[in-house]
Amino acid sequence: MSIRVLVVDDAIFMRSMIRDIFARFPFVIAGEAENGLEAIELYKELRPDITTMDIVMPEVDGVTALKEIMRFDPQAKVIMCSALGQESLIAESIEAGAKDFIVKPFQPNKVLKVVRSVLGLDEDFLPIGG
């Protein structure tokens, strides 16, 4: 019984890091997208359990993609990822339906805590050190 993750970020480097954070039970990476357009397509195709969404991306940015995904699936669980300085966009995303956010540079434990919180997982089910 695994939790499927869709990772959206335009930097291979960041996707690689996020992939590694989720390389543990009970997560599996269902797919990766490098811009908002791909994110929307992949979301519709894969229906992941949780999505990490970078904000600043080419083609279609994260906030726009989020809105489209929420329109498609009001139950979608999307976590916005951003660097410092984008607080207003994060706020806009929360208002648009994103469930939570994480700030770069990522710390794996923090990321997992956010995910655990968004998915409502038991602490026993997903113990996180630190």
Next chain:
Amino acid sequence: MDMSKYLKLFVSESTEHLQKMDGLLLELERSPQERSLVDNLFREAHSMKGMSASMGFVQISTVSHRLEDFLDKLRKGTLSVSKEVVDLLFEGFDLLRSSIEEIRTQGISVSDHSAFIKRLESYVQVGTDAQAVAPSPVSVPSVPSPTPAPGPSTSKVPSTPASEAAEEDDVQQARRWAWEKGLNLFSVTVKVAREAPMPSARSLVIYKRAGGLGEILHMSPSMEDLQGGNFTGSLSMLLASVKPSSEIQGAIVAQPEIESVTIKDVTGREEAAGKLEAQPVVEARKITPPSFAVPLQMKKSTMVRVDTRLLDDLIDMVGELVTTKGSLIDNSSSLLPVKLREDIDHVDNLVSGLYQLAIRLRMMPLDLVVERFPRAIRDLARAKGKEVHFEILGKEVELDRAILEELPDPLLHIFRNCIDHGIESPEERARTRKPPMGRIRMEATRERERILIKISDDGRGMDPTQIRRVALEKGIITREAYGSLSDEEALYLITAPGFSTAGVVSDVSGRGVGMDVVKSVVESLGGSLAIESQKDVGTTISLKLPLTLAIIQVLLVGIGQERYAIPLAQIYRTFEFVPSEIQNSQGQEWITGEEGLIPLFRLASLVGTPERKEGSNGPILGIFVERRGHMSGLAVDELLGYREAVVKPLKGLLRKVKGFSGATIMGDGSLTLILDLNTL
């Protein structure tokens, strides 16, 4: 988190970003109105910031951040694109590039870029918004707060901009409302973790989640307060809910970035006693993890990233296979059973096919080496006070990476020559009625088995008369040659060793890469160089290169205990002579051949090996070869046979050693050096 494994990926991605940024900025320089370029640059700087911050490289992150802010101002129109702006940005990109290089070679970056950062900041006029590093004034969009309960009195709707905790009045109002709905009322205070990077956004999430636990009848700070940046790190709300306080507290404290949650039951039991007891207790449902049946799906991809060292190893091995196969065929005689000979033939075909396939794995587009050129040429031209328009055609053409790697230095040298000697200053061009901007074009085309790279400029061209004269002065040609060389032939004199050191070249060009080295590199790769030029019209240098490092035919020769390989392409024929046939003149040995008097060299002395002492009159083996444009005789000890050889170019320090153009691995695994007769 162990970051070291991401280091390579970080370096390669950062390099790609910086490359893109250079390209974008060059375009922006030409078209300052193009907004999309600034947007793209902004995004690239943003990515750089995020990546370097993740890796903990503070200086890089800070510089990227400042550049991002700078670009943001350009985006918004607060600053406009000007020459100083472009130069500043280029400088910033170069600093980033040098830091990334430090990281690539040493793992850390120690350079201090604070001086540049100060200049960047001082360039920007006053009136910009607050620094983005510290919590920026948050503009939380004004949206309706979590649905306010209509409540008993509509005037005191909970979204009042009160910045203090609920007044006693508010509490009373809320109590009444909750009591009517049969809900408990709690006063909840949440302290957001001090290190939370975006406390306002975090508060927003807390409010939203609380709204899912019950009805928020009062909140402080309000949405407007968060918008105005009045956030103190602690928020409080009046929450009406059926859930027990323990559950509410548990739900909130489980969220990230929460330092503490205090919850106080303010239901006002004395008022609500009777009514509340009648309410059924709602069981808190334990949230189970979601369950899914769909198996793992990866996004489809038809490309893989491969470590180039693996490719090189693969090709080395296939190369050895090729040579061994050659040996196998040599050693197989007609006395072998037919079946065995058939198998050997089959292996021959398979190995050739395998080699072709392996080489194709290593094919890469020319773009990889030329992508740096536009920037380099721009800088060179600026340094010389010339204006140059540079265009590249055909950069998608693919070549063996091993050849590609050898091209940057020679190509760059040719460009330097174009800029130093070819393109005239704008004033001079005006006098000859040429457009003030010189044009340099690099065009790559694929012919059937070759790549043709043409570099042409519309500068002043080369003067054959002057070249002839300089060559004569430098002793490169004789008086007779001076008279007999045609204009076309004279142009090639610039590739003669020793020509470049004349006063014709500038400081930049005379760095150990001269046209002689360019020719040498091209030929060592199995290619050729051609030069055409017309006075006042321009010059075109053409490089013909094979697609892949060919398997070349070589002749193995022995000197004493050592073995060397000579490319068949440079050999006329072998011959034999006796010492008495040798003539001596002006300190040079000569031998008579069909073509006349031919200079004779002892390979042993050229290579620096002790000669094997022959009987004084015994026959000596020799080869007539092409050396520096003339036919020469080369005396050796043994002729060891012809071979197919996969050429491996020499790298690093070895490349500077004169006389060798590469090496090949023999079937027994040993290495044989391939001679470069021109530089020997």
